Amino acid sequence: MPEGSFVAILRTLSGAGVDFIVVGGVAATLYGSPGQTFDVDMVHSQEPENISRLLGALQNLDAIYRIQPERRLRPSASHPASPEHQNFLTRYGPMDLLGTIGRGLSYSDLLSDSVIMKAAEDLTVRVIDLETLIAIKEELATEKDRAMLPILQRTLEERRKLGYTPQQ
Amino acid sequence: MTPGDSEPLTDYSEDGVDLTLIRWMLSLSPAERLEVLQQHVDEIRNIQKLNAGR
Numbered sequence: 001m002p003e004g005s006f007v008a009i010l011r012t013l014s015g016a017g018v019d020f021i022v023v024g025g026v027a028a029t030l031y032g033s034p035g036q037t038f039d040v041d042m043v044h045s046q047e048p049e050n051i052s053r054l055l056g057a058l059q060n061l062d063a064i065y066r067i068q069p070e071r072r073l074r075p076s077a078s079h080p081a082s083p084e085h086q087n088f089l090t091r092y093g094p095m096d097l098l099g100t101i102g103r104g105l106s107y108s109d110l111l112s113d114s115v116i117m118k119a120a121e122d123l124t125v126r127v128i129d130l131e132t133l134i135a136i137k138e139e140l141a142t143e144k145d146r147a148m149l150p151i152l153q154r155t156l157e158e159r160r161k162l163g164y165t166p167q168q
Numbered sequence: 169m170t171p172g173d174s175e176p177l178t179d180y181s182e183d184g185v186d187l188t189l190i191r192w193m194l195s196l197s198p199a200e201r202l203e204v205l206q207q208h209v210d211e212i213r214n215i216q217k218l219n220a221g222r
Contacts, residue, residue, distance in 0.1 A: 006206055029205045032193040034186070038209055117198045154185040158194060168198070 005092035007120045009040050009061065012092075014125060016057035019045035021114045022127045023101055023136075028148070030117050031130045033155040035148060039087075039094035043128075045107040046081055046099060054080050054097075061090035102136035115166040129166055130156050 006026055013020055021044075022030070025037025044054055058075055065073040066087040079086055083099035083106070100106050113132040119125045134152050137145040159168075179188050193201050 006202055026202065026205070029201050030198040032190060032201055034189040034193050036208065037205070119202055120199050150181070150183040150185050154181045154187060155190050158187065158190045162194060164194070
């Protein structure tokens with residue numbers, strides 16, 4: 001069976017040495033939340049060296065902006081350096097790069113609230129911790145966030161009952 | 169928690185979340201959970217393709 005698109009995107013970024021933290025629905029899934037998502041969301045380091053590595057990875061992923069796919073607009077260095085959200089379509093499917101999440105939390109802000117998890121047998125990625133993911137969704141409280149919150153909160157409760165470590 | 173533990177198991181939380189799905193997901197490794205999501209997404213995309221233009 002060919003490698004899934006979520007893992008392929010993560011593997012490409014990881015292989016290029018990009019510093020990023022997986023957030024959103026893929027992070028929730030890694031923690032055992034039975035939700036649904038179609039894209040990979042991540043907060044990336046905005047250090048110049050990382051932006052350079054990221055641009056190389058985006059090129060390998062054949063990433064174009066999702067807003068007008070027919071124009072096949074590609075990112076330049078200034079775009080991933082922005083705190084805004086960048087929504088891409090890649091050769092492996094949709095991927096969103098988030099300069100910040102919540103109330104302006106950046107990669108460096110989130111580092112201490114993240115853990116390393118196995119996304120595949122031979123691939124580890126940094127993932128926002130479930131408590132922080134829930135706190136950000138509670139704070140944002142958009143309709144989509146509110147819809148997801150009960151599932152995330154019950155997942156956290158079940159994990160605690162089972163005594164799971166953050167990496168499990 | 170497994171059957172036989174002191175706290176009774178319930179299928180749904182008070183706010184309507186299916187706890188059996190969460191427990192099943194938690195029985196898998198993180199990488200396996202991601203595979204489950206990938207399979208569901210792939211299947212939904214296939215169904216969308218089959219129904220495109222209808």
